[in-house]
Amino acid sequence: MEAECSSHFGQTLQASWVSAHLQRNSMDFLRQLLNAFGGFLLAVVATRAVAFMSELWRCRSLMKKLKDLGKPMPEYSTFFGHLLTAKTAADELPPGAHSTYILDRIGRKLDGGNGPPALYFDSFPVSVPMVLVRDPYIANQATSHPSVSAEKPAASLREWFAPISGKGGVNLFTQNGQEWKHDHNLFLPFFNNSNLDAAMPVVVEQLLIFRGLLRKEAGKGDLFHLEPLALSLMNDIIGLVVFNAELGNQTSGSHPLSKTMLRQLGLKFNANNVMDNIGQLNPLRKLSIWNNSRILNQHIRTQITKRVNAFRDAKARHEQSAFNSILDQALETYYSQSGRKLSDPLDKEFMDSLCAQLRMFFFAGYDSTASTMVTCCYLIWKHPEVLAKLRAEHDEVFGRNIAACPDIINENPSILNSLPYTLAVIKEALRLFPPANGIRMGCKDLVLKGRDGTEYPTEGCAVQMSHFSIHRNPQCWRRPLEFLPERFLVGPDHELYPEKGAWRTFEYGIRNCTGQAFVLKEVKAFLAIICREFDFQQCYDEVYADEKLDLATVDNEIAYLVEHGSAHLRGGFPCRVSLSGYVPEEAR
Numbered sequence: 001m002e003a004e005c006s007s008h009f010g011q012t013l014q015a016s017w018v019s020a021h022l023q024r025n026s027m028d029f030l031r032q033l034l035n036a037f038g039g040f041l042l043a044v045v046a047t048r049a050v051a052f053m054s055e056l057w058r059c060r061s062l063m064k065k066l067k068d069l070g071k072p073m074p075e076y077s078t079f080f081g082h083l084l085t086a087k088t089a090a091d092e093l094p095p096g097a098h099s100t101y102i103l104d105r106i107g108r109k110l111d112g113g114n115g116p117p118a119l120y121f122d123s124f125p126v127s128v129p130m131v132l133v134r135d136p137y138i139a140n141q142a143t144s145h146p147s148v149s150a151e152k153p154a155a156s157l158r159e160w161f162a163p164i165s166g167k168g169g170v171n172l173f174t175q176n177g178q179e180w181k182h183d184h185n186l187f188l189p190f191f192n193n194s195n196l197d198a199a200m201p202v203v204v205e206q207l208l209i210f211r212g213l214l215r216k217e218a219g220k221g222d223l224f225h226l227e228p229l230a231l232s233l234m235n236d237i238i239g240l241v242v243f244n245a246e247l248g249n250q251t252s253g254s255h256p257l258s259k260t261m262l263r264q265l266g267l268k269f270n271a272n273n274v275m276d277n278i279g280q281l282n283p284l285r286k287l288s289i290w291n292n293s294r295i296l297n298q299h300i301r302t303q304i305t306k307r308v309n310a311f312r313d314a315k316a317r318h319e320q321s322a323f324n325s326i327l328d329q330a331l332e333t334y335y336s337q338s339g340r341k342l343s344d345p346l347d348k349e350f351m352d353s354l355c356a357q358l359r360m361f362f363f364a365g366y367d368s369t370a371s372t373m374v375t376c377c378y379l380i381w382k383h384p385e386v387l388a389k390l391r392a393e394h395d396e397v398f399g400r401n402i403a404a405c406p407d408i409i410n411e412n413p414s415i416l417n418s419l420p421y422t423l424a425v426i427k428e429a430l431r432l433f434p435p436a437n438g439i440r441m442g443c444k445d446l447v448l449k450g451r452d453g454t455e456y457p458t459e460g461c462a463v464q465m466s467h468f469s470i471h472r473n474p475q476c477w478r479r480p481l482e483f484l485p486e487r488f489l490v491g492p493d494h495e496l497y498p499e500k501g502a503w504r505t506f507e508y509g510i511r512n513c514t515g516q517a518f519v520l521k522e523v524k525a526f527l528a529i530i531c532r533e534f535d536f537q538q539c540y541d542e543v544y545a546d547e548k549l550d551l552a553t554v555d556n557e558i559a560y561l562v563e564h565g566s567a568h569l570r571g572g573f574p575c576r577v578s579l580s581g582y583v584p585e586e587a588r
């Protein structure tokens with residue numbers, strides 16, 4: 001019994017010793033794990049801090065050197081760079097004004113007039129150090145330089161694009177070298193003229209739904225915002241054109257893909273405060289961005305898989321569709337590469353890259369085009385003389401039966417090339433309200449030269465062509481703040497004739513906008529279908545009646561630009577629409 005007891009006691013002792021030992025061991029293990037994790041975290045933070053400090057040092061000493069050389073720049077702080085200058089300029093602007101006004105204002109304040117043709121600006125860590133170009137004479141040198149014209153400042157652009165395209169922001173906008181060339185060639189065939197013309201019936205079908213929605217608004221006569229309708233329209237067009245997806249935003253409410261992209265843009269851009277970079281660091285916002293990214297990928301991957309199957313079926317039946325979507329075009333190129341069989345699955349690397357590029361095309365394809373459509377409506381109906389000429393051109397080209405216009409475009413899409421006045425109106429709207437900018441990476445052997453011989457070295461700096469400043473530069477545009485489509489129709493002897501490269505909406509050179517021909521076709525068709533039937537009345541004065549804002553810093557423009565992906569008119573264009581009752585002259 002005693003022996004039993006002592007053995008039991010021994011076992012218990014042993015068990016409790018084992019358990020204590022195990023506990024101690026697991027505590028030790030946990031402690032070691034925590035130590036290792038803490039060490040790892042510390043190493044990551046330290047490495048990041050060192051990288052950050054060394055980049056800060058590089059940017060600030062580069063700018064100091066340029067300052068000492070007497071290069072034009074605003075007041076400079078060795079620690080803050082130009083961040084404080086940017087903050088002061090932003091505080092002088094109305095709420096939410098696009099960062100393009102901040103940069104333009106900094107330039108204008110520099111000499112109290114129109115500002116220098118180029119200046120240096122260092123807002124690290126918000127962005128890379130830049131030469132801000134405000135004169136086309138200088139911008140043309142960057143976009144025609146053999147290496148700079150092809151080179152983007154990849155790191156900072158990728159950070160900007162990451163929430164939009166995923167894959168760390170690697171897409172056509174941000175790629176360089178062979179990687180860019182390969183992907184550029186993959187998608188370029190979509191944008192050839194005959195494929196774009198073949199896509200027009202898809203565009204027109206969506207425009208007719210949009211026209212129906214406008215008719216409903218006209219019936220109600222209430223104040224509404226045009227921008228959400230234009231965004232839905234363009235989402236539906238681009239869903240079909242990018243990956244053959246019927247999103248149905250216009251007919252069945254917001255599609256999850258469109259909703260998620262809009263939510264993502266909402267998180268990325270705080271429309272009320274462009275200087276809100278602290279908010280970008282919020283971990284909850286980061287988590288939401290990650291989750292939206294996951295949802296976008298899920299939808300797009302499902303669509304890719306569907307199209308791969310449809311593509312194989314079509315090939316097996318020797319079918320040829322009227323037009324190739326961007327996705328179909330990429331599959332066509334992928335499967336035509338030597339050694340690849342139609343039954344092969346897409347390799348993982350291609351799938352990941354395709355998904356990111358399609359997300360980028362989805363965004364690039366709808367956002368700035370919707371903004372352009374809204375801007376056109378705002379400006380055209382503000383200028384009755386422009387509206388009258390536009391309608392006269394549409395009567396002449398499409399005939400006096402307004403209802404026949406969509407069928408005429410469908411039957412002969414190239415008719416859209418015979419609308420010089422409409423094109424001039426679109427170009428003038430894009431001059432005054434450019435949705436984007438151009439950017440390249442400078443290098444040692446590009447020293448830009450001003451008209452007066454001033455030199456602007458570009459090594460270590462991005463070269464940013466400020467479209468807003470260039471498009472309103474009084475040295476190259478007569479009556480720059482006026483909406484005068486004639487500028488694009490007069491000959492070189494006329495005072496309104498624009499200088500070479502002064503209109504840069506889609507930029508120039510090898511990295512210009514891939515989608516520009518498509519944009520112009522879409523917006524021309526949009527105007528052709530709505531201009532004669534409707535009248536818009538802007539309601540900015542009504543909506544902002546109680547607002548006591550000094551708009552002098554935004555060229556006294558009540559519909560100033562705000563940041564939301566590309567630049568958009570603020571407030572989404574509050575307006576009323578009515579049926580115009582317009583009857584073409586000879587049909588009266």
Ligand code: HEM
Pocket residue numbers: 172173174184361364365366368369372434435436437438439440504505506507508510511512513514515516518519
């Ligand atoms: C009004 C509408 C648009 C405007 C104002 C616009 C403007 C621009 C600008 C300025 C660039 C060049 C950026 C730079 O030089 O750094 C660009 C590039 C690009 N755009 Fe557009 N864009 C528009 C619509 C579109 C559409 C509809 C698509 C495609 C469906 C598109 C696809 C692209 C692509 C892929 C690039 C990158 C080109 C490259 O670097 O290879 N854009 N866009």
